[in-house]
Amino acid sequence: MIKHFINKTWPLLLSFLVPSLFMLIYFASRGMAPFGRSSLLTVDMGQQYIDFFAFFRNTLLHHPGSFFYSFSKALGGETTSLWAYYLMSPFNLLLLPFSKGGLSTGVLIMTVAKYGCAGLSLGWVLNRLQIQSGWRLPMFGTIYALSGWTIANQLNLMWLDALIVLPLVVYGLECLIKHQRWLPYVSWLAVAFIVNYYMAYMISLLTILYFIFSVVWHWQSWHRLLINGLQYVGASVLAGGIAAFILLPTYFALQLSKASYTLTKFKWTWDYAPLKMLGKLYPGGFNFAQMPKGQPNLFVGAAVLILVVAFFIEGKFHWSVKLVASLITIFFVLSVSFTPLNLLWHAGQFPIWYPYRFSFIVSFWLIWLAAITWRPEKHLNWWSIGVTALLLVATDTYVFTNSHRLNFITTGQIITGTVMMLIALICLSPLAHRFHWLLYLISLLTLADMGTNAVLSLNKISYVPQNQFAIYTNILDQTSQGTKKLNSGLYRVGTTFQRTKDDPMQGDYFSGSHFGSTLERKTTGFYDLTGNPDGDGFVTYANGTEFMDALLNMKYFWSVNDIPLVGHHSEYKYLPTLTRKPDLHDYSAAKQLPQTTIYQNPNSLGMGFMAAKQTLNVKQIIHDPMTNQNQLWNALLGQSSQTKLFTAANFNGVTFTNTNRLTNITGSTLTKIKPRKPAQMTLTFTPQTDDAYYLSLGANLQKDNVKMLLNGQPLAQYQTFRNTVLVNIANQQKDEPQKITFVLKKNALWLQNVTLYQLPQQSFQTGIKQLQQHPLKVTDWGQTHVSGHVIATHKQPVLMTSIPAQDGWQAFVDGHRVSTHTIADEFIALRLAPGPHHITLRYRTPYLGAGIFISLVSLAVLGASEWLKRRRDNDEFVK
Numbered sequence: 001m002i003k004h005f006i007n008k009t010w011p012l013l014l015s016f017l018v019p020s021l022f023m024l025i026y027f028a029s030r031g032m033a034p035f036g037r038s039s040l041l042t043v044d045m046g047q048q049y050i051d052f053f054a055f056f057r058n059t060l061l062h063h064p065g066s067f068f069y070s071f072s073k074a075l076g077g078e079t080t081s082l083w084a085y086y087l088m089s090p091f092n093l094l095l096l097p098f099s100k101g102g103l104s105t106g107v108l109i110m111t112v113a114k115y116g117c118a119g120l121s122l123g124w125v126l127n128r129l130q131i132q133s134g135w136r137l138p139m140f141g142t143i144y145a146l147s148g149w150t151i152a153n154q155l156n157l158m159w160l161d162a163l164i165v166l167p168l169v170v171y172g173l174e175c176l177i178k179h180q181r182w183l184p185y186v187s188w189l190a191v192a193f194i195v196n197y198y199m200a201y202m203i204s205l206l207t208i209l210y211f212i213f214s215v216v217w218h219w220q221s222w223h224r225l226l227i228n229g230l231q232y233v234g235a236s237v238l239a240g241g242i243a244a245f246i247l248l249p250t251y252f253a254l255q256l257s258k259a260s261y262t263l264t265k266f267k268w269t270w271d272y273a274p275l276k277m278l279g280k281l282y283p284g285g286f287n288f289a290q291m292p293k294g295q296p297n298l299f300v301g302a303a304v305l306i307l308v309v310a311f312f313i314e315g316k317f318h319w320s321v322k323l324v325a326s327l328i329t330i331f332f333v334l335s336v337s338f339t340p341l342n343l344l345w346h347a348g349q350f351p352i353w354y355p356y357r358f359s360f361i362v363s364f365w366l367i368w369l370a371a372i373t374w375r376p377e378k379h380l381n382w383w384s385i386g387v388t389a390l391l392l393v394a395t396d397t398y399v400f401t402n403s404h405r406l407n408f409i410t411t412g413q414i415i416t417g418t419v420m421m422l423i424a425l426i427c428l429s430p431l432a433h434r435f436h437w438l439l440y441l442i443s444l445l446t447l448a449d450m451g452t453n454a455v456l457s458l459n460k461i462s463y464v465p466q467n468q469f470a471i472y473t474n475i476l477d478q479t480s481q482g483t484k485k486l487n488s489g490l491y492r493v494g495t496t497f498q499r500t501k502d503d504p505m506q507g508d509y510f511s512g513s514h515f516g517s518t519l520e521r522k523t524t525g526f527y528d529l530t531g532n533p534d535g536d537g538f539v540t541y542a543n544g545t546e547f548m549d550a551l552l553n554m555k556y557f558w559s560v561n562d563i564p565l566v567g568h569h570s571e572y573k574y575l576p577t578l579t580r581k582p583d584l585h586d587y588s589a590a591k592q593l594p595q596t597t598i599y600q601n602p603n604s605l606g607m608g609f610m611a612a613k614q615t616l617n618v619k620q621i622i623h624d625p626m627t628n629q630n631q632l633w634n635a636l637l638g639q640s641s642q643t644k645l646f647t648a649a650n651f652n653g654v655t656f657t658n659t660n661r662l663t664n665i666t667g668s669t670l671t672k673i674k675p676r677k678p679a680q681m682t683l684t685f686t687p688q689t690d691d692a693y694y695l696s697l698g699a700n701l702q703k704d705n706v707k708m709l710l711n712g713q714p715l716a717q718y719q720t721f722r723n724t725v726l727v728n729i730a731n732q733q734k735d736e737p738q739k740i741t742f743v744l745k746k747n748a749l750w751l752q753n754v755t756l757y758q759l760p761q762q763s764f765q766t767g768i769k770q771l772q773q774h775p776l777k778v779t780d781w782g783q784t785h786v787s788g789h790v791i792a793t794h795k796q797p798v799l800m801t802s803i804p805a806q807d808g809w810q811a812f813v814d815g816h817r818v819s820t821h822t823i824a825d826e827f828i829a830l831r832l833a834p835g836p837h838h839i840t841l842r843y844r845t846p847y848l849g850a851g852i853f854i855s856l857v858s859l860a861v862l863g864a865s866e867w868l869k870r871r872r873d874n875d876e877f878v879k
Contacts, residue, residue, distance in 0.1 A: 015123030015141030020116030051502035065783035148299025162199035193243035241858030248851035282417035284456025296356035307370035512541030531625030531726035608776030612638030698752025
């Protein structure tokens with residue numbers, strides 16, 4: 001019995017161990033933490049996901065309300081959709097034992113585990129369906145786990161769960177078609193939806209194609225086809241119903257964020273010349289340049305390609321099965337090159353980086369055809385070997401002659417791939433009848449083939465040093481904890497340094513920056529209309545004026561001390577500069593830590609404050625940051641719209657070097673006189689007061705077009721912005737001359753929205769004191785609720801908050817539900833009667849209750865159907 005268990009178990013155990021141990025050894029050789037000074041953090045893994053993993057820990061260990069809403073997401077936002085896309089993998093539980101600075105080690109362990117589970121998943125399914133057995137299980141499992149898509153997307157760790165679930169969904173579909181068993185298919189498809197709805201959508205599209213293939217493969221009758229079709233549709237709907245508790249709230253949340261970018265029109269065109277994808281069949285066909293824009297990662301090894309050719313040539317399968325498989329394969333080839341089909345797989349949106357995300361589906365399909373084709377007791381015939389050899393010659397010829405157009409391929413890779421293919425052809429040929437050891441050699445060849453691809457591909461990628469991440473994270477956490485000791489209330493924090501836009505989720509504090517696919521579009525709109533950087537899916541609070549700091553309750557600011565880290569190389573900046581902020585001279589230093597200083601903003605207006613009735617009239621704001629801020633300021637104070645808080649200031653002088661001379665600066669175009677010579681323009685002004693001065697810069701003034709200097713030093717400014725931003729140039733610098741230099745990087749420069757503004761400190765302080773008279777005194781708060789007391793007056797009847805107005809927020813005044821108003825298309829406000837009031841704002845995830853109800857009903861239906869089937873099967877057995 002033990003021997004039988006071992007014989008049955010060892011192939012599955014190896015299916016897990018071979019890919020996971022191979023990758024573990026590779027990571028150790030690269031010195032990834034905990035084995036050395038590097039880490040697995042690169043691109044979005046280092047700039048986004050690692051912070052979400054810290055947010056995952058913080059939510060589970062400290063404040064579970066963050067599953068629904070968090071003020072760490074920009075100015076505040078729902079987080080159910082964020083969890084649904086990034087954080088629902090059960091593998092994330094492996095991160096709980098690790099500290100924030102040690103999360104990179106947890107990421108390595110989780111990555112290795114997912115590689116192993118992908119191999120185990122396919123091996124188990126092939127064994128369960130009696131398609132393969134013995135040593136061939138780890139062989140196919142390794143091919144699947146180390147496929148080109150997996151290697152290229154290992155940094156997108158939340159997608160790898162789809163690789164694990166996909167074979168199990170196919171297994172469930174086989175059970176449904178062959179045995180009318182609903183449970184495996186429904187349960188695994190539901191798991192796919194719950195873990196990552198995005199990849200589950202792609203898996204769902206595959207099930208349509210695979211259903212057609214399977215019913216033809218296991219053909220019984222037209223009557224059975226009809227029954228299977230109805231069962232497939234019903235089971236698929238039931239799987240979606242079980243996952244409704246997460247899908248329904250996420251769907252409606254996405255209408256305000258990611259889904260709002262869905263294309264409704266597309267072009268009938270090719271993404272690239274389809275033959276280019278042939279280069280991806282060679283080992284090492286991936287590099288950094290392929291991340292933002294490249295061809296699909298389709299590497300599946302030599303053995304699989306040979307066996308796929310054999311599937312269509314040899315006579316094992318009926319012609320109808322081959323025909324359907326041919327049509328599906330052609331559909332896949334078109335999908336990874338033809339624009340409309342590419343958009344279909346990506347739900348109508350072109351991916352921002354990581355193109356052809358669904359190509360793991362294509363890889364699985366090729367591996368599946370190879371697995372159902374190969375039977376070692378019946379070797380491939382010479383006809384299959386000959387056709388494959390001819391295809392190899394043709395492919396080598398094309399790729400070699402066009403290698404200069406393929407930035408991911410080299411002559412060495414072509415030779416390596418060709419050698420692997422030739423050896424595989426020998427091992428799979430009829431010669432294996434005579435030399436049986438060739439069969440076992442194919443297994444070693446496969447590991448060498450897949451391993452070579454992994455090493456060649458990943459060696460081209462650079463990673464974040466472990467110290468760079470750990471030291472910054474520890475300093476961030478110390479500063480966050482230090483601030484909470486000063487004040488445990490509800491407020492936001494601004495910073496003059498930043499590693500990522502999701503630092504607030506890493507450091508467990510509230511701020512104004514975020515980078516994520518589920519960021520609400522209204523929030524990005526508010527940022528671009530008030531002078532802060534934004535983009536599709538990100539906002540950065542890097543350019544706040546003193547007024548915006550006050551309005552958004554930036555009660556504290558963190559700044560870097562000019563003190564080198566003890567025991568570390570001082571030339572590396574562990575706290576990267578985000579922006580310069582002379583405004584900090586108007587704030588007081590509340591606490592100094594070894595590496596940072598915490599400044600307190602005396603102008604902060606809290607999370608809510610009473611304002612004039614004109615505030616309710618600020619509905620839409622225009623594309624001019626200073627006009628918008630003036631409009632908000634006047635409305636809050638009930639002043640005339642003609643009043644200006646920020647006033648335009650004049651430059652005292654201008655000099656031109658190798659450019660045309662301009663009379664007016666803003667809106668004009670600088671042009672080089674001698675194109676090959678350096679050219680620049682320098683604006684000078686001398687502040688006549690100690691007021692704060694701001695320079696507006698249009699989107700054209702980015703780093704690709706111009707280098708900007710302030711008093712001879714590079715201007716510290718967040719580089720990526722697509723709308724006009726406001727840069728704090730001077731403060732408390734009366735009579736100190738300032739020089740702003742624009743160095744042209746091209747032959748011409750459009751000086752878009754270049755204007756200098758002054759903030760009169762005296763009038764600003766007068767207005768701030770008026771707005772601070774009746775604040776919302778918060779007595780209780782959490783991620784999903786805020787309660788407090790406030791006093792309304794005839795002159796200030798509007799409770800203005802800096803909480804984003806999103807569906808789900810409910811307002812209660814003195815225990816009674818009231819309607820809310822939206823200010824500037826972004827913030828919640830309440831109209832109050834004069835007198836004291838108790839205010840409660842409560843967040844309830846929209847459609848969560850309906851989703852839970854549908855999930856419970858769907859589970860009950862599945863349970864009932866399974867019970868009825870088992871009862872029916874028992875009755876038939878008794879008969």
